[in-house]
């Protein structure tokens with residue numbers, strides 16, 4: 409009885425939760441080691457390679473979805489540490505990551 413309830417619940421939730429869950433899972437598995445859980449790149453690799461804080465509103469403004477998608481798909485032309493993921497992720501998964509990066513909680517805008 410309990411199992412069946414859980415199954416029904418899981419099925420009814422899966423349509424809405426699935427996409428986001430997988431992006432977060434992929435982020436944790438493949439991106440977090442360099443970019444950090446929060447996208448701020450406060451990691452060893454982040455400091456060494458001066459990876460930008462992708463949660464920063466200014467960064468987001470300067471990077472269109474297209475640009476972000478291109479960086480994930482084809483890697484960065486400026487830094488080979490950012491590898492192309494086109495052979496490792498599907499276009500749908502990459503789209504999910506673009507959205508995930510867009511939705512990273514923003515840092516306070518820098519005082520100017």
Ligand code: HEC
Nearest residue numbers: 438439442453457459476479480484486487489490493505
């Ligand atoms: C081995 C470390 C490493 C991993 C793992 C990694 N990245 Fe990066 N990433 C970098 C570095 C270094 C840069 C900075 C590149 C540059 O300066 O152009 C970068 C830059 C980026 C950029 C911005 C490119 C730009 O135009 O400024 C995006 C978007 C990005 N990464 C997404 C991801 C996603 C999504 C993943 C996981 C699927 C990921 N990265 C995994 C190292 C990594």
